Amino acid sequence: MLPERCAPTLSSNLLEPDRGLRLAIVGSVDVAQALGVERYATAESALNATPAADAFLIAEHDPDAVAMAAALIRADRIAAALPLYVLAGAPCASALVDGAVRDAAEAVMLARPLVEALAVLPEGSDEPDADVRLARYLYARQSSRIEPVRTWNDPHGYRYPLLEALADRVEDVQPWMRSLVARRILTPVALIDRLRHCPSCDFAHSNYVDVCPHDEALDIVQTTFLHCFTCGNVAPEGAFVAGGRLQCPKCATLLRQIGVDYDRALESYHCNVDGADFAEPKVVAICLNCERRSAPEELVPRTVHAWALSEQGKAAARTERIGDIYALLDELDFATPQFFYTTLDWLAAKRRRYHDEEFSFVGARLKGVEGSAERLGRVRVAVVLDEVARRLRELIRGTDIATRTAENEIWILLPNTGMEGAAVLAAKLRALADHGDDIGVAISTLVVLADELADGEKAETVIARAANGFA
Amino acid sequence: MSQFLVQLWYQTQLLLADLRTANDLQHLAWRFFPFVILIELPVQAMIVIGVVRHAFLRAARRRLAPPLSHVGCIVTCYGEGVGVEAAIRSLFAQRYDGMIEIVAVVDGALRNGETLACAQALIPEAKRWPHRSLRVVPKWQRGGRVSSLNAGLALVSGEIVFTLDADTSFDNDMIVTGVRAFGQPGTVAVAGNLRARNAAANPLTRMQAIEYALSISLAKTGLARFNVVNNVSGAFGIFRREFLADIGGFNSGTAEDLDLTLRIKQYFARQPGMRIQFESAAVGHTDVPATLGAFLKQRLAWDGDLFHLYLRVHRMAFSPRLVGWPNFIALVWQGLLWQLVLPAVLFAYTMLGLVFQPGAVAAVMPLVYGYYLAVTVGTYILYLFAISERPREDLQFLPWLALYPIYGFFARLWSFVAILRNAFLSSHLESPMAPYWVTRMPRW
Numbered sequence: 001m002l003p004e005r006c007a008p009t010l011s012s013n014l015l016e017p018d019r020g021l022r023l024a025i026v027g028s029v030d031v032a033q034a035l036g037v038e039r040y041a042t043a044e045s046a047l048n049a050t051p052a053a054d055a056f057l058i059a060e061h062d063p064d065a066v067a068m069a070a071a072l073i074r075a076d077r078i079a080a081a082l083p084l085y086v087l088a089g090a091p092c093a094s095a096l097v098d099g100a101v102r103d104a105a106e107a108v109m110l111a112r113p114l115v116e117a118l119a120v121l122p123e124g125s126d127e128p129d130a131d132v133r134l135a136r137y138l139y140a141r142q143s144s145r146i147e148p149v150r151t152w153n154d155p156h157g158y159r160y161p162l163l164e165a166l167a168d169r170v171e172d173v174q175p176w177m178r179s180l181v182a183r184r185i186l187t188p189v190a191l192i193d194r195l196r197h198c199p200s201c202d203f204a205h206s207n208y209v210d211v212c213p214h215d216e217a218l219d220i221v222q223t224t225f226l227h228c229f230t231c232g233n234v235a236p237e238g239a240f241v242a243g244g245r246l247q248c249p250k251c252a253t254l255l256r257q258i259g260v261d262y263d264r265a266l267e268s269y270h271c272n273v274d275g276a277d278f279a280e281p282k283v284v285a286i287c288l289n290c291e292r293r294s295a296p297e298e299l300v301p302r303t304v305h306a307w308a309l310s311e312q313g314k315a316a317a318r319t320e321r322i323g324d325i326y327a328l329l330d331e332l333d334f335a336t337p338q339f340f341y342t343t344l345d346w347l348a349a350k351r352r353r354y355h356d357e358e359f360s361f362v363g364a365r366l367k368g369v370e371g372s373a374e375r376l377g378r379v380r381v382a383v384v385l386d387e388v389a390r391r392l393r394e395l396i397r398g399t400d401i402a403t404r405t406a407e408n409e410i411w412i413l414l415p416n417t418g419m420e421g422a423a424v425l426a427a428k429l430r431a432l433a434d435h436g437d438d439i440g441v442a443i444s445t446l447v448v449l450a451d452e453l454a455d456g457e458k459a460e461t462v463i464a465r466a467a468n469g470f471a
Numbered sequence: 472m473s474q475f476l477v478q479l480w481y482q483t484q485l486l487l488a489d490l491r492t493a494n495d496l497q498h499l500a501w502r503f504f505p506f507v508i509l510i511e512l513p514v515q516a517m518i519v520i521g522v523v524r525h526a527f528l529r530a531a532r533r534r535l536a537p538p539l540s541h542v543g544c545i546v547t548c549y550g551e552g553v554g555v556e557a558a559i560r561s562l563f564a565q566r567y568d569g570m571i572e573i574v575a576v577v578d579g580a581l582r583n584g585e586t587l588a589c590a591q592a593l594i595p596e597a598k599r600w601p602h603r604s605l606r607v608v609p610k611w612q613r614g615g616r617v618s619s620l621n622a623g624l625a626l627v628s629g630e631i632v633f634t635l636d637a638d639t640s641f642d643n644d645m646i647v648t649g650v651r652a653f654g655q656p657g658t659v660a661v662a663g664n665l666r667a668r669n670a671a672a673n674p675l676t677r678m679q680a681i682e683y684a685l686s687i688s689l690a691k692t693g694l695a696r697f698n699v700v701n702n703v704s705g706a707f708g709i710f711r712r713e714f715l716a717d718i719g720g721f722n723s724g725t726a727e728d729l730d731l732t733l734r735i736k737q738y739f740a741r742q743p744g745m746r747i748q749f750e751s752a753a754v755g756h757t758d759v760p761a762t763l764g765a766f767l768k769q770r771l772a773w774d775g776d777l778f779h780l781y782l783r784v785h786r787m788a789f790s791p792r793l794v795g796w797p798n799f800i801a802l803v804w805q806g807l808l809w810q811l812v813l814p815a816v817l818f819a820y821t822m823l824g825l826v827f828q829p830g831a832v833a834a835v836m837p838l839v840y841g842y843y844l845a846v847t848v849g850t851y852i853l854y855l856f857a858i859s860e861r862p863r864e865d866l867q868f869l870p871w872l873a874l875y876p877i878y879g880f881f882a883r884l885w886s887f888v889a890i891l892r893n894a895f896l897s898s899h900l901e902s903p904m905a906p907y908w909v910t911r912m913p914r915w
Contacts (some may be wrong), residue, residue, distance in 0.1 A: 244566060245644060256642040256860075257756060258564035259557050267599065 021115060023108050024053035026069050027060035029087060037104045043072040047079055055083040055111035057104060058097075070096040074165035077128060081118060081137040083111035095147060095161035114140050121317060130168050130176065130379045135185065135317035137166065138309035146307040148192050155289065157195050157204035158304045172383050177307075179382040182389065187310035196285070196299035203289035206299065210269075210281035216293065217273035220281055227265035228255060234265045332393055332402070334410070340403035344413060344459035351450055359415050360422035360449045363463075364429045365470045366408040372440045384441055388432045395428055411463060422447045444470050481830065510808045510816075515846065517801075519853065521693030526857040539569035540630040542646060543712065545623030546575040547616055548637035552585045559593050561640040563600045567647050573597070573605045575637070576623045579613030586637070613906050616705065617727045621720040629712060633663075636706035639757040640668070642860075648752040649709045657744035659714045660735055661753070662700055663707035664688050668756035670868075675766060677871045678878040679759040681851070684865065689854045691749035698739075699801035700747045702732050707755040724784070725899040726776035733785040736802075740795040751858050767885060774886040775893030777810050814887035821884070843876035 024046040025031055025039045038053065040046035046053060056079070058069045066086055073079050074096050085107045088100040098114065101107045117140040128136070138144060148158035156174065163173050180186045195204045212220050224237040231251035240246045246255040246262065255262040269281050284293045309317070335343075344361070351357035366388075373381045392410075396402050401413040414422055426445040433443045446469050453462055544562055548555050555575065562573050575590045577583055590607045597605035610622060620634055631650055635641070645663070652661040665687055670680035687704075694700050703710075705728035718734060721727045732747065739745055760766040781789075781802075789807075791799040824832035851872055859865045892898045 244647070246566065256644065256754070257640060258561050258643060259640065260756070264564075 021055065021108055021112060022051065022053045023055045023057055023104055023111065024049065025057045025059050025104060027058055027065065029059040029061060031057065031059045031087070031104050037108075043069040047073065047076050052078060053082070054115050055085070055107060057085045057087070057101065057107045059087055061087070071165050074162070077133070080133040080166055081140055083114040085110065095149065096165050098141070122319070130166055131180070131185065132317075134163070134166050134180070135309065135313055139314055139317035145189055146186070148304050148306060155203050158193065168379055172379070175383040175386050176379055179386040181307070182386060183382070184310055185313035185316060186307040188305040189308045190306040191303055192306055193304040195302050195304060196296070197302050198287035198290060198292055199294055199298055199300050200292040201287060201290040202300070203287050204302075205288040206285035207288055208283055208285050208296070211284055212271035212274065212276055213278055213280070213282040214271065214276045215274045216282065216284060217271050219272040220269050221272060222267065223270045224267055225265045226255070226262050228253060228262050230261070332389060334404045335401050337403045337405050340401055340411065340413060341459035341463070343401055344462070347413075347415065348450070348453050348459070352455065358418050358450055359413065360417050360419065360447060361411055361413045362422050362426050362429065362445060362447050363409065363411050363466055363470070364443050364445045366433070367442045367444060368440045369408060376439055380439055381441065384439055391432050395425070395432070405463060405467070409467065419447070419449055422449070446470060477830070510804065510813050514805050514809055515850070517697065518690050518693030519850070521696035522689060522853055522857050524696050525692050540650060541570040541572065541628065542631045542633060542650060543627030543629035544571060544573045544633040544635055545620060545627055546573060546635050546637050547619040547623070548575055548577045548583070548586050548590060549579065550583050550586060551637045553589050555586055555590050555637040556593065557640040558635065558637045559590065559605065561643070563597065563603050564643050565641075565646045566643045568602065570602045570604070570629070571646060572627060572629055573603065574608060574623045574627045575605065576608045576610060576619040578610050578615065578619045580609030581611045582613065615723065615906060617721045617723045620727070624712070624715060624720050627712070632710050632712040632715060634705065634708045634710070635755070636757065639665070639706050639755045641756070642754040645753045645755065648750050652709070652748045652750040652753070653711065655746060655748065658746045658748050659711050660703050661709040661748040661750050662691055662703040663709060663753045663755050664749070664751045665704060665707055665755050665757055667759040669758045669761060672761045674871070674874065675763060676759050676761050677868065678875060679766070681868055681871060681875050682878075683759070684854050684859070684868075685847070685850055688751050688858050689850055692751050692858055694801065695747070695749035697797055697801070698746050699798050699805070700732070700749050701801070701805055702729050703747060704728055706757055709753070726780055729776065729780050730784060733780065733788050736794045736798050737788050739798055740791065740793055743795070752860055754860060770882065770885055771889045771892065771898070774889035775898045778890045778893045779899040781806050781811065811890060814883045814890060817883050818887040840876050843879065844873065847872050847875045
């Protein structure tokens with residue numbers, strides 16, 4: 001999209017610093033003017049201007065106004081990756097802007113290398129999707145990272161302001177980020193934090209409390225038991241207190257010196273609800289959102305990373321081919337097809353010889369992915385597919401062997417499983433695509449039982465024959 | 472030998488005749504124990520009067536609620552090793568709801584690694600007790616007890632500060648009673664009560680236990696009523712922190728506790744309301760020397776220090792214009808005459824008698840013994856009724872009182888040896904409480 005006027009005149013730009021770079025100043029604060037600078041009252045008017053601006057300077061001091069203008073510019077399909085500055089001293093929406101400047105001339109100077117870097121990228125479509133916008137943005141700013149920002153009132157504890165600004169839909173940010181990582185467009189550069197999420201609602205905020213191990217009641221108190229050396233009586237400390245001193249309730253000895261007259265036999269807890277005494281309280285994590293009680297080990301650990309554009313991502317930005325959506329499935333532990341075929345042959349041979357080996361296999365094919373991607377954009381489909389891959393991982397048992405024979409086709413071998421089990425799995429596989437958000441992606445399945453294999457037929461031919469049966 | 476027996480018989484007859492007629496009591500007294508009449512009796516009488524007054528006032532004092540001030544405890548540690556645990560734990564276990572800040576200063580921590588490790592191992596335990604904090608301060612280079620105390624004083628906060636020895640453990644009402652003693656206005660220091668933890672070990676430790684009961688618990692209770700407490704023991708002293716800091720903390724040199732007591736007393740004439748108390752209910756338990764060698768060595772140091780402090784360092788304190796009349800009299804009587812002159816007189820009488828009139832001495836001895844036994848039993852019973860917080864335990868010492876006059880007699884003779892030794896050899900420079908390069912630094 002970046003102006004042809006920019007690319008061919010690169011060399012002349014070096015001689016005449018201002019030529020060809022249009023800076024749009026958005027806002028009301030007075031800024032020293034310079035050549036090629038246009039002033040706009042609002043971000044919308046700046047974005048709609050023709051010819052389009054190459055860089056933006058938000059001339060506002062009000063933090064909300066700065067943040068709103070920056071978000072609008074970054075959300076724009078065309079302008080998303082363009083250089084964006086704020087005035088020095090203005091509160092800066094740090095994740096979204098490229099820096100603070102004193103005047104328009106400085107903005108123009110700083111913007112130039114970014115504009116030149118963007119000019120090298122192919123123009124692409126008029127409506128680049130979020131993947132492309134992000135790749136372009138990061139490509140032009142090679143050293144920049146996508147930083148998480150700790151946010152106390154965010155369900156995940158961290159937000160990625162840049163991804164939120166660039167995303168098609170803010171609620172898709174987390175799955176979109178997962179899919180970018182799964183497709184190896186983003187690569188982690190730093191581990192920022194590790195959070196434990198509620199297994200039920202995925203909320204990152206839990207309250208850890210000591211409770212009674214028997215009835216999980218909150219109302220527990222620590223009690224100390226004293227041991228009278230004179231008579232051997234062991235009782236809670238309260239029973240010994242008499243007139244501010246310690247006196248054994250059994251033998252009436254005054255207990256004056258710890259270690260000589262008495263000692264603390266044990267420190268114990270007492271539950272005021274069920275009256276239980278116990279040595280160690282139990283710790284539970286109570287989700288502050290859904291109030292689910294989990295043992296700390298049940299919480300789901302999630303890592304928070306800062307991300308950068310990977311080499312693959314850089315290549316994608318240059319070619320504007322943001323990879324293949326099916327790469328999302330690469331993350332699953334698939335066996336090689338060769339291993340799958342060998343195992344299938346071996347099972348079939350065993351069955352022929354001993355007549356006792358039951359097995360089956362299920363095939364699944366993703367349909368409608370390309371069409372949906374055309375229609376709705378890759379990001380929406382990638383988000384759904386990421387969810388499919390995640391649930392698929394949970395579906396495949398450790399004893400199953402899964403393989404992928406085409407980008408949209410997987411096969412799962414189920415030892416010791418007959419028709420019934422295989423049909424259940426097939427149903428579950430079909431249900432994988434029943435995402436709340438129907439975007440036209442479906443999964444068709446088929447089940448092959450051991451009986452259906454012809455004698456001496458090679459596994460590869462069996463699979464090929466079966467694949468013809470996909471609806 | 473036959474001459475001795477003749478003399479013994481003759482003197483005994485004379486004595487019995489004197490006693491029968493009883494017409495010349497003054498003669499009798501002068502002849503056998505003038506020093507008793509002149510020196511001991513007034514002091515004993517003062518103590519008894521004080522204790523009786525104390526006993527009547529005790530009930531009233533009990534009712535005062537202790538203020539819950541923040542207290543600091545400086546625990547001076549050296550080579551106690553695992554022994555510091557008992558001291559520090561007994562501070563954790565105090566029946567006191569206020570904050571107790573414990574600063575354990577380990578002197579010569581490089582050499583006393585075990586002590587340091589034991590003290591540090593208690594830090595997690597401190598967190599389990601409400602309102603207790605423990606800070607362990609290693610002083611790598613040995614600097615002596617005084618440097619530990621002053622280091623602790625610089626670090627500790629709180630209104631009242633306890634200076635405690637790491638080889639001493641405490642009753643769990645020690646802090647409550649110790650703090651309560653400050654309820655009396657003008658109190659700047661309180662001497663704590665000490666008991667012999669290892670009393671049952673052997674006859675020698677039993678004797679020392681009786682001595683602690685009579686010369687600390689009983690005597691100081693009596694003296695405190697007249698505001699003339701002779702010493703705030705270094706192993707267990709309680710001070711108003713600000714006052715202690717204002718007078719510059721502890722001075723280096725031997726017997727820093729007696730030195731401090733005498734320095735405080737020098738404000739008494741100018742600050743008439745100022746008091747040093749003794750609190751018999753604040754009890755610390757310490758190990759007394761269990762072998763004769765260790766016992767003699769300890770007394771050699773203590774009694775020698777007395778001479779050094781009274782006659783060298785604080786000679787100027789013997790003035791009613793500084794310490795006030797009551798303390799002037801007490802210092803002269805109790806300090807000079809009883810503690811320094813009496814051993815000399817006793818020594819001279821015994822030696823001269825043994826040389827020139829052994830028979831007379833032998834005849835008088837049972838009488839002297841009888842007198843001392845009577846005084847011991849009398850004061851001990853007074854102790855049992857008026858002071859002891861463990862009367863049942865202390866009752867078991869009754870039969871041992873029979874040995875006590877003999878112990879006291881020899882302890883007094885030994886005291887004279889210590890005084891002589893210090894007078895001529897300046898033995899205070901050999902104090903075991905600090906390295907040589909520290910003890911030789913002060914002016915004295």
